[in-house]
Amino acid sequence: xxxxxxxxxxxxxxxxAPERPTGEAPPEAAKLGGSVQFRxxxxxxxxxxxxxxxxxxxxxxxxxxxxxxxxxxxxHADALLVTGPVTRNMEVxxxxxxxxxxxxxxxxxxxxxxxxxxxxxxAYGVAGAVGDVVPVDAxxxxxxxxxxxIIAALRRLTGR
Amino acid sequence: MTGLSSAGLSSAGLNAAGPDAxxxxxxxxxxxxxxxxxxxxxxxxxxxxxxMEGRAGAGVLQPWRDLRKLLRKEPIDPRGTGWPFRLAPLVxxxxxxxxxxxxxxxxxxxxxxxxxDLFAVTALLALGSVALALGGLDTGTAFxxxxxxxxxxxxxxxxxxxxxxxxxxxxxxxxxxLGTIVGLTEADPMRVLSPASLLAAVALALVTIAxxxxxxxxxxxxxxxxxxxxxxxxxxxxxxxxxxxxxxSAARLTVLLGLLGSLFLPWGVATGGAAGMGALVAVLVGxxxxxxxxxxxxxxxxAGEVFMAKLRLFRIxxxxxxxxxxxxxxxxxxxxxxxxx
Numbered sequence: 001x002x003x004x005x006x007x008x009x010x011x012x013x014x015x016x017a018p019e020r021p022t023g024e025a026p027p028e029a030a031k032l033g034g035s036v037q038f039r040x041x042x043x044x045x046x047x048x049x050x051x052x053x054x055x056x057x058x059x060x061x062x063x064x065x066x067x068x069x070x071x072x073x074x075x076h077a078d079a080l081l082v083t084g085p086v087t088r089n090m091e092v093x094x095x096x097x098x099x100x101x102x103x104x105x106x107x108x109x110x111x112x113x114x115x116x117x118x119x120x121x122x123a124y125g126v127a128g129a130v131g132d133v134v135p136v137d138a139x140x141x142x143x144x145x146x147x148x149x150i151i152a153a154l155r156r157l158t159g160r
Numbered sequence: 161m162t163g164l165s166s167a168g169l170s171s172a173g174l175n176a177a178g179p180d181a182x183x184x185x186x187x188x189x190x191x192x193x194x195x196x197x198x199x200x201x202x203x204x205x206x207x208x209x210x211x212m213e214g215r216a217g218a219g220v221l222q223p224w225r226d227l228r229k230l231l232r233k234e235p236i237d238p239r240g241t242g243w244p245f246r247l248a249p250l251v252x253x254x255x256x257x258x259x260x261x262x263x264x265x266x267x268x269x270x271x272x273x274x275x276x277d278l279f280a281v282t283a284l285l286a287l288g289s290v291a292l293a294l295g296g297l298d299t300g301t302a303f304x305x306x307x308x309x310x311x312x313x314x315x316x317x318x319x320x321x322x323x324x325x326x327x328x329x330x331x332x333x334x335x336x337x338l339g340t341i342v343g344l345t346e347a348d349p350m351r352v353l354s355p356a357s358l359l360a361a362v363a364l365a366l367v368t369i370a371x372x373x374x375x376x377x378x379x380x381x382x383x384x385x386x387x388x389x390x391x392x393x394x395x396x397x398x399x400x401x402x403x404x405x406x407x408x409s410a411a412r413l414t415v416l417l418g419l420l421g422s423l424f425l426p427w428g429v430a431t432g433g434a435a436g437m438g439a440l441v442a443v444l445v446g447x448x449x450x451x452x453x454x455x456x457x458x459x460x461x462x463a464g465e466v467f468m469a470k471l472r473l474f475r476i477x478x479x480x481x482x483x484x485x486x487x488x489x490x491x492x493x494x495x496x497x498x499x500x501x
Contacts, residue, residue: 069218076395
C-alpha cells in the first residue's frame with residue numbers, strides 16, 4: 001500500500017520530450033521504422049558512459065518512448081552501443097558481436113574513448129578506437145557524454 | 161458502427177445458411193482478434209507498467225512496430241543448428257494459432273467446438289513449449305540449454321495444474337469440452353462463486369502467469385542471462401523467426417487470459433442460442449466482451465507486476481506446487497460439495 005501511495009504521489013518523472021534532433025541519419029535507418037533494439041558492448045570503458053546509458057533508459061530520460069530498447073542478445077539487436085577504447089581482449093569479441101547482428105545493422109560509438117581512445121590513446125592494452133575495429137555509423141562526443149546527447153543519437157536512428 | 165452495418169448487409173445470406181455460418185464468422189473474428197490484438201495487449205501492459213513507473217512509455221503500437229521491423233530483417237541460421245531450431249518458431253506460432261481458433265473466447269458455438277477439449281488445448285500449449293525448448297537446446301549454447309531445462313521444469317509443474325483446475329470445473333459440467341463448461345457457467349453465473357470455482361480460478365491465474373513467463377516466475381524484459389527462462393531459449397533467434405516467437409508468446413498470453421475470462425467471467429460469450437440478426441449481435445457483443453475482459457485482466461496483471469520482484473528460481477516450484485494444491489482442493493471441493501448441493 002505504501003508503494004501505491006508513492007506511485008500516486010510521484011506521478012510522472014519523465015521529462016517532456018525535447019525537439020526531434022536535426023542532423024543526418026544513416027540512410028538504411030529508415031528501414032527500422034521507429035523500433036531500434038540496442039545491444040550494449042563495453043569494449044574497455046571506465047564505466048562512466050555506462051552510468052549515463054543507465055540514466056538514458058531510466059525513468060527521467062526514458063529512451064523507450066522513442067522506440068529504443070536494450071536487449072540481451074546481438075541476434076535481437078539492430079544496433080550496437082559501444083563504449084570505451086577497444087582493448088586487446090575485447091577486439092575479437094566486439095568484431096564477433098558485430099557479425100552476429102542481422103542486417104541492416106548500425107554501430108553507435110558512445111564517448112570520447114570510443115571515438116578516438118580519449119585519455120587511453122597509446123596505452124599498451126588498447127587496440128584502437130571503435131572505428132578501427134567495426135564500421136561506425138554515429139558518434140556521441142563527451143567524457144562522459146550527457147544523456148541528452150546519447151538520446152539525440154538514438155533518436156536519429158529511430159526517427160521518432 | 162461500421163461493423164454493425166456491414167454485418168447487417170450480409171445477414172440476409174446468413175439466415176439462409178443457418179447458425180453454422182454465424183459460428184464460422186465468430187471463429188474467424190476470434191482468430192483475427194487474437195492475431196491483431198495480441199501484440200496490442202503486450203503494448204498495453206508495457207504502457208501500464210511505464211506509467212506506473214513514472215515513464216512516458218513507447219505507446220501501445222510499439223510491439224507491432226517491433227514485429228514489422230523484425231520481419232524486414234535478415235534471417236540467420238547460427239552455425240551448427242539443424243531442423244529443430246528452424247521448425248520451433250513455426251510449431252510455436254502454429255499451435256498458438258490453433259488454440260486461438262478452438263478455445264471458446266468469443267463464442268461457444270464454433271464449428272471447431274468438438275476440438276475445444278481441455279486435454280487437446282493443454283497438449284497443444286505443451287507442444288509449442290516443447291518445440292521451443294528443443295529449438296533452444298539445438299543451438300548448443302550454454303544459455304539455450306539452461307533456458308530449455310528451466311522451461312521444461314516449469315512446464316512439468318504447470319501442465320498438471322491447468323488440467324486439474326479445469327477438471328474441477330468439468331466435473332459439474334460432466335464434460336471436458338471447454339465450450340460446454342463456459343456455456344453452463346454462463347447459464348448459471350452463481351457457479352462462479354462456489355468454492356471449487358474460486359480455488360480453480362486462483363490456481364489457473366497463477367499457472368497463466370507461469371506459463372506466459374511473467375513476474376514473479378520470469379521477467380520478460382530482463383537482460384540478465386542467469387535469471388532468464390523464456391528469453392534464454394530464444395537468445396539465438398533473429399529477424400522473422402524472432403518475430404514469430406514474440407507474436408506467439410503474446411498470442412498465448414492473450415488466449416490464456418481470454419480463457420481465464422471465459423471460464424470465470426463468462427458474461428458476453430455468444431452461446432449460439434439465437435438465430436439470424438440476434439446471433440450476429442451476440443457475436444459482436446462476444447467480441448467486445450472478450451476484448452474488454454482481456455484488456456482489463458492484462459492491465460491488472462501489469463499493475464500487479466509493478467509491486468513484485470521476480471522470485472528466486474528455486475522458490476518457483478514452491479509457488480507452482482501451491483497452485484497445484486489449490487487445483488487439487490478445487491477438484492475435491494467440486495466432488496464433496498456437489499453431493500451436498
